[in-house]
Amino acid sequence: MFAHRSLLGVEPLSQADILTILDLSEDYVALNRRRDKKQAVLRGLTQINLFFEPSTRTQASFELAGKRLGADVMNMSVASSSVKKGETLIDTAVTLNAMHPDLLVVRHAMSGAVALLAEKVNCAVINAGDGAHEHPTQALLDALTIRRRKGRLQRLTVAICGDIAHSRVARSNIMLLDKMENRIRLIAPPTLLPPAVDRWRVEVFDDMAKGLEGADVVMMLRLQTERMAGGFVPSVREFHHRYGLDREKLAHAKPDAIVMHPGPMNRGVEIDAQVADDLERSVITEQVEMGVAVRMAVLDLLARQIPGEGA
Amino acid sequence: MILTNARLIDPASGRDAPGALWIEGDRIADVAFGAQPAPPEGATVIDCGGHALAPGIVDVGVSVGEPGARHRESFRSAGRAAAAGGVTTMVVQPDTDPCADDPAIVQFIARRAAEASPVRALPMAALTKGRRGLEMAELGLLRDAGAVAFTDAGNTVADARVMRRCLTYARTLGAPVIHHPQEPRLSDGACATEGEYAGRLGLPGAPAMAERIALERDLALAELTGARLHVDAITTQGALTALRRARDAGLAVTAGTSIHHLSLNEIDVGAYRTFFRLDPPLRAEEDRAAVAQALAEGLIDLIASQHLPWDEESKRVPYEAAAVGAVGLETMLPAALTLYHAGVMGLPALFERLSLAPSRLLGLEGGRLTRGAPADLALFDPDAPFVLDRFALRSKSKNTPFDRRRMTGRVLRTWVGGATVYDRAAEG
Numbered sequence: 001m002f003a004h005r006s007l008l009g010v011e012p013l014s015q016a017d018i019l020t021i022l023d024l025s026e027d028y029v030a031l032n033r034r035r036d037k038k039q040a041v042l043r044g045l046t047q048i049n050l051f052f053e054p055s056t057r058t059q060a061s062f063e064l065a066g067k068r069l070g071a072d073v074m075n076m077s078v079a080s081s082s083v084k085k086g087e088t089l090i091d092t093a094v095t096l097n098a099m100h101p102d103l104l105v106v107r108h109a110m111s112g113a114v115a116l117l118a119e120k121v122n123c124a125v126i127n128a129g130d131g132a133h134e135h136p137t138q139a140l141l142d143a144l145t146i147r148r149r150k151g152r153l154q155r156l157t158v159a160i161c162g163d164i165a166h167s168r169v170a171r172s173n174i175m176l177l178d179k180m181e182n183r184i185r186l187i188a189p190p191t192l193l194p195p196a197v198d199r200w201r202v203e204v205f206d207d208m209a210k211g212l213e214g215a216d217v218v219m220m221l222r223l224q225t226e227r228m229a230g231g232f233v234p235s236v237r238e239f240h241h242r243y244g245l246d247r248e249k250l251a252h253a254k255p256d257a258i259v260m261h262p263g264p265m266n267r268g269v270e271i272d273a274q275v276a277d278d279l280e281r282s283v284i285t286e287q288v289e290m291g292v293a294v295r296m297a298v299l300d301l302l303a304r305q306i307p308g309e310g311a
Numbered sequence: 312m313i314l315t316n317a318r319l320i321d322p323a324s325g326r327d328a329p330g331a332l333w334i335e336g337d338r339i340a341d342v343a344f345g346a347q348p349a350p351p352e353g354a355t356v357i358d359c360g361g362h363a364l365a366p367g368i369v370d371v372g373v374s375v376g377e378p379g380a381r382h383r384e385s386f387r388s389a390g391r392a393a394a395a396g397g398v399t400t401m402v403v404q405p406d407t408d409p410c411a412d413d414p415a416i417v418q419f420i421a422r423r424a425a426e427a428s429p430v431r432a433l434p435m436a437a438l439t440k441g442r443r444g445l446e447m448a449e450l451g452l453l454r455d456a457g458a459v460a461f462t463d464a465g466n467t468v469a470d471a472r473v474m475r476r477c478l479t480y481a482r483t484l485g486a487p488v489i490h491h492p493q494e495p496r497l498s499d500g501a502c503a504t505e506g507e508y509a510g511r512l513g514l515p516g517a518p519a520m521a522e523r524i525a526l527e528r529d530l531a532l533a534e535l536t537g538a539r540l541h542v543d544a545i546t547t548q549g550a551l552t553a554l555r556r557a558r559d560a561g562l563a564v565t566a567g568t569s570i571h572h573l574s575l576n577e578i579d580v581g582a583y584r585t586f587f588r589l590d591p592p593l594r595a596e597e598d599r600a601a602v603a604q605a606l607a608e609g610l611i612d613l614i615a616s617q618h619l620p621w622d623e624e625s626k627r628v629p630y631e632a633a634a635v636g637a638v639g640l641e642t643m644l645p646a647a648l649t650l651y652h653a654g655v656m657g658l659p660a661l662f663e664r665l666s667l668a669p670s671r672l673l674g675l676e677g678g679r680l681t682r683g684a685p686a687d688l689a690l691f692d693p694d695a696p697f698v699l700d701r702f703a704l705r706s707k708s709k710n711t712p713f714d715r716r717r718m719t720g721r722v723l724r725t726w727v728g729g730a731t732v733y734d735r736a737a738e739g
Contacts, residue, residue, distance in 0.1 A: 089628060089629065090627050090628070108629065110629035110630070110631045110632060111512055111513035111514050111583070111629070111630065111631065112512065112513075112514075112582070112583030112629055112630050112631075113629035115582060115583065116583065116627075116628075116629055130513075131513050131514075131629075131631070132513035132514075132515075133512060133513030134513070168513060171511070171513060194510040195505040195506055195507070195509070195510050195516060195518075196505075196506045196507035196510055197510070199507040200507075200510075
């Protein structure tokens, strides 16, 4: 029984919640591969995708998910100068709330912003990424991809590589994979590791060869270009040399290890084109497919919590 | 006027005993510990009911919005909050708009304070022009205009050469330099103390070491220049180690801490609660405990409220975008009394940190229950429990992290210069 009214993060989810979402997602994977993809479970409901930070892929994925389930979907991109960013947030929430949306999908550049907004509205809120905090649907779609490829979501060795310090994808994935009892390894230069990472239940490596040894899953993260300006790593060239995933480094992982990336990829930075396009190993396009299915499942489950007429 | 049946708290002599106190005009005329002589005919007698009577709190570093932000706090609202909190002297930050780096602004602040505030308010002036840390402000003229100290408030002077010149120049002016030691480049963009907690919340953090790095430089510059330096707030164990070393070496450096860093830790931030966003950011529990210990030992000289009022809008935003600071004038005493109730410090020692040490720092007469001292007094019941309601605060801004907390210790009455400026019984 999935009893959450909103999905603000992986943190409040139980193992059972996660499995409920993944199981329902499987149905939607099948549906999405049919010719007729239209369902009516969200008919009559309004979904607003509110993006304070530009996004093409995630927004498209949520839009498609909502539309396939029959919701009326509206996209709103709130261009925001860095100074005004916070000020408009609550006003925007209150304004949108007055339009009676049922499902609000929100992305914001600041940690905790989506939860703040959720306090001010009385509809279901889905966190589509808040600062360096959480991105729960990404972790769920990654979990679905892993389970389909590996046949299980337990007792796997998962290596997460790259800019972990600034990554909400990494945080949500670490939490989810830990809840599902996997072995997690973080591989990054020390400047891109979160502080006090030794207190997290992970193993930490700064050497790709050692960190990838025996890994079932290799999860690459995007290196944001602004990290270069911040002096976290000396150059793209050096980062690619030491932490870019190529065939040679991948050879240290298990022979059947899969390669994942949340996109968009920087080819030649954190991942080599050869590896990214290797259909034997790379599941990157499959992740995109799973993304739509997982978001449909999340929308569906949250919509079930919305009180009906007279309730 | 005679205050009888009081529990007299005198930090200067360290006494905590029953007695009576005579006020004549704006001064304390006499103090009697122990046996209480019968009051003379015709004198006004106030029965203190056995409650604690201590010198009023001198709060170094209060931000008031005049000029520039009266919607957040005026001298009237700040003064009323202070009176209700047992604070009889507010030492006012120069973080106004325009900034108090000009003698005319300092005079304006002093005049507005005298007109509107029921308690004393003394202006501090900026150490550097615009508090930007690039050029020394007109320290001599500012001193003549009435500035009691020089500080850039929450800004750290990053340039060691500028800081050195300021310290050297201020040496002969008879007013201390107060500095906020947080290494600015390491603190850039940070809104939390780097560590497990900030890491999990995904908040950008500055290492606790940013405080010690800045402090070590300041201590070295104080040694180089021989200047009188006061550090506004020490909040980390690392910085305490540095301070202890400097003290042991005989350096004349004093230090304060903030009531919030003494009472709260980083976990209190909870789910991005912006009223807990402070500068420096709240620290780990080990740091908080070490600071409390250092205060008890006397390594840290004084407690300040670091009162910084913000309107609701400035705090109803994501944590990273939220304004930095909290109001503290009215909650400082009950929060500080937790140290007394926990057996860490007696009341005379606590008022040494709240009243006498800040008076000494600025060359004021307050902080003593002795004949001839100003009759700036706070009568309080240290054991009265209450639950704080932030909307009941007298400050125009209600941004306190103590909202809905159980607190112990209520101010009953406050006198400034012998005149009652707050009376809980009368306010109902």
